[in-house]
Amino acid sequence: MPPKPKGDVLQQKSPAEFFADNRTIAGFDNPGKCLYTTIRELVENALDAAESISQLPDIDITVEEISQQRLNRMRGVANHDRIDEELYQDYETEDAKQKRLAKEAKELERLEKQAAKRGDSAAALDAKKKDLEAKRAAASRAEKVYFRITVRDNGMGMSHKDIPDMLGRVLSGTKYGVKQTRGKFGLGAKMALIWSKMSTGLPIEVTSARRGAASRSYYKLDLDIQRNQPNVHESKLLDNKDGWHGAELSVVIAGNWQYYRAKVLKYLQQIAVITPYSEFRFAFKAEDEKNSINVTFARRTSTMPQPPKATKHHPSSVDLELIKRLASSTASTTLTSFLSKEFDCISRDLAEKISLEMRCDPTTSPAELTSKQIVAMHDLLHQVRFDNPDGSHLSPAGEYNLRLGIMKELRPEMVATHQGAVGVHEGHAFVVEAAVSVGGRNIKPGLNIYRFANRIPLLFEGGSDVITRTALKRINWSTYKINATTDKVGVFVSLVSTKIPFKGAGKEYIADDVEEIQGAVRAAIQQCCVQLKSKIAKQQAAREQRQRKKNLTKYIPNVAAALYTVLQAVAARRGQEPAGKQRCRPAKRRRLDVEEQLVVAGVQSGEVTEAKLAAKLSEHVEQIDVDMALEYQLQQGIADTAKVDACLMPASARHSYGPEAHCAVGIIRMLQEL
Numbered sequence: 001m002p003p004k005p006k007g008d009v010l011q012q013k014s015p016a017e018f019f020a021d022n023r024t025i026a027g028f029d030n031p032g033k034c035l036y037t038t039i040r041e042l043v044e045n046a047l048d049a050a051e052s053i054s055q056l057p058d059i060d061i062t063v064e065e066i067s068q069q070r071l072n073r074m075r076g077v078a079n080h081d082r083i084d085e086e087l088y089q090d091y092e093t094e095d096a097k098q099k100r101l102a103k104e105a106k107e108l109e110r111l112e113k114q115a116a117k118r119g120d121s122a123a124a125l126d127a128k129k130k131d132l133e134a135k136r137a138a139a140s141r142a143e144k145v146y147f148r149i150t151v152r153d154n155g156m157g158m159s160h161k162d163i164p165d166m167l168g169r170v171l172s173g174t175k176y177g178v179k180q181t182r183g184k185f186g187l188g189a190k191m192a193l194i195w196s197k198m199s200t201g202l203p204i205e206v207t208s209a210r211r212g213a214a215s216r217s218y219y220k221l222d223l224d225i226q227r228n229q230p231n232v233h234e235s236k237l238l239d240n241k242d243g244w245h246g247a248e249l250s251v252v253i254a255g256n257w258q259y260y261r262a263k264v265l266k267y268l269q270q271i272a273v274i275t276p277y278s279e280f281r282f283a284f285k286a287e288d289e290k291n292s293i294n295v296t297f298a299r300r301t302s303t304m305p306q307p308p309k310a311t312k313h314h315p316s317s318v319d320l321e322l323i324k325r326l327a328s329s330t331a332s333t334t335l336t337s338f339l340s341k342e343f344d345c346i347s348r349d350l351a352e353k354i355s356l357e358m359r360c361d362p363t364t365s366p367a368e369l370t371s372k373q374i375v376a377m378h379d380l381l382h383q384v385r386f387d388n389p390d391g392s393h394l395s396p397a398g399e400y401n402l403r404l405g406i407m408k409e410l411r412p413e414m415v416a417t418h419q420g421a422v423g424v425h426e427g428h429a430f431v432v433e434a435a436v437s438v439g440g441r442n443i444k445p446g447l448n449i450y451r452f453a454n455r456i457p458l459l460f461e462g463g464s465d466v467i468t469r470t471a472l473k474r475i476n477w478s479t480y481k482i483n484a485t486t487d488k489v490g491v492f493v494s495l496v497s498t499k500i501p502f503k504g505a506g507k508e509y510i511a512d513d514v515e516e517i518q519g520a521v522r523a524a525i526q527q528c529c530v531q532l533k534s535k536i537a538k539q540q541a542a543r544e545q546r547q548r549k550k551n552l553t554k555y556i557p558n559v560a561a562a563l564y565t566v567l568q569a570v571a572a573r574r575g576q577e578p579a580g581k582q583r584c585r586p587a588k589r590r591r592l593d594v595e596e597q598l599v600v601a602g603v604q605s606g607e608v609t610e611a612k613l614a615a616k617l618s619e620h621v622e623q624i625d626v627d628m629a630l631e632y633q634l635q636q637g638i639a640d641t642a643k644v645d646a647c648l649m650p651a652s653a654r655h656s657y658g659p660e661a662h663c664a665v666g667i668i669r670m671l672q673e674l
């Protein structure tokens, strides 16, 4: 027998080991990204848990900075005193120190020049210098920084006995059905635990209670990576006198706040946009108190989208294995009832026809189907024409919520929203919602793209995502009077589906190769643009009108002065002419009409002054402005757009419904509602 090549030994890996070795697949790339993804996974679980019981989510997120010394104390490890400094990575030779100082001086000089060029204030320059110093201090600091991340929600909670498996076994969860949920893989919380095991060795702490439970569960556990099973350190039942329900998960990991701070805050802002019915309280507790942050993303509405419902598999989306699994686990005893009960869009009638097409007796038990019959069924299910899923089980954010979220977080000048019709991809229904906003705070000029999938903000890998690519390449913004480089444009697209074609388990971007989704995203953005186009045209007309008024007003003093000089000259000449001559003027000179004669007389008597002329001109410009505004409103269809019903409660029984009240900008008409 030839000798086995060295290293050619058959090995097996548990799913936990696989994900520990390939953390990047799940979005756990580097310490900073791990910090971000941990927060994200826990927040999304919290939202899923609250929404599943139609509870307005109340979520507390705390990130507590922990120094190496404190972590050592927590782990019961003695602090390490260095014997030989030269052994360490952060040891700086004299040469290296000189180079660093020179580089820092250069950087400082660059900052100062930049600030002078931009005319930044001394305070802004100071802030930049401090930032530079902090970065340098952090980079030169030998010890790593750790974080305790705690997320507390008011959701459905977890049952006492399930907690170890839910949080200590990779690929276990309650969200595997055909249902629109943020979680899908049964992986996120476990990845946070794996990372905590790998970086700090500390277990996760969980407290949870279900609705109406008399006790709350407390667990301290970690995950046996090789066996992929939970390892419970401590478990107890605590009193739940105040009837709390929800979950609180707390995990200590290595991270990098400095580089991922902006991403975390952006994520929270975007999740607040897509779930304005949630309240998020975020606290960053720094070791140095002055660096701590507290931000609240307040709830702005109590209107929650309908919770998504679990649906059945659509026949055109199933594979052979799934059919086998369903056939072996179904409670149905006949093929007809199996097909009509386990699959969406198959009536009993159709089920019977399919059975006959399979050359099977409709009363055959699904458990007795042979492999060949299952293959025949699989082929048929992919060939027969079925109705599309109707999408009623999906739960889009809704145009109202989307608009509200955008208004609350960005305060744009205008925003348009659109919800597309239900589409289908591989037998899974999907809905695309979009909003396009113009102007607002905290938004840069150009296209600012916000992507959401099953109401999760997607912040990474934007370049490959169907939403980004569509907004950048497939929309001709100028057709809609939008300047995609200078206008501050917000493009918000949210896709919900029972199956989002994510690339990777990190759920960071949506594939751009699904034609149906690509088309739906494009159509939804275009619909918003069409709405905005007319608003932008109106705005441009109003701007031009304002400009015209400004120009006219600017010249009033000069015009009044010139006019007054001319009038004075006319009045003086008239004053010198003998009375008789006034009646037989030379034919060339124009006759003054009565009004003009009055003005000239006014100038002569001192009643008409330059100031009075200027005031009259201003009045006239004002009047033109009002007339044009009213005419413009009429052109735009005042009846449809500018008429608003308002209910006024009379303050007392003595009131009358008088005639219309006219003002410069509208008419108020009182009608008695009988």
Ligand SMILES: Nc1ncnc2c1ncn2[C@@H]1O[C@H](COP(=O)(O)OP(=O)(O)OP(=O)(O)O)[C@@H](O)[C@H]1O
Pocket: 041, 045, 046, 049, 153, 155, 156, 157, 158, 166, 167, 172, 173, 174, 175, 182, 183, 184, 185, 186, 187, 188, 189, 190, 191, 246, 247, 248
């Ligand atoms: N805050 C929570 N409240 C209630 N149940 C929770 C909470 N967090 C986690 N769970 C339960 O634990 C399970 C596992 O969570 P985990 O984050 O590992 O995966 P997931 O959310 O199902 O999927 P994904 O990996 O896609 O996020 C969930 O399916 C859920 O049942």
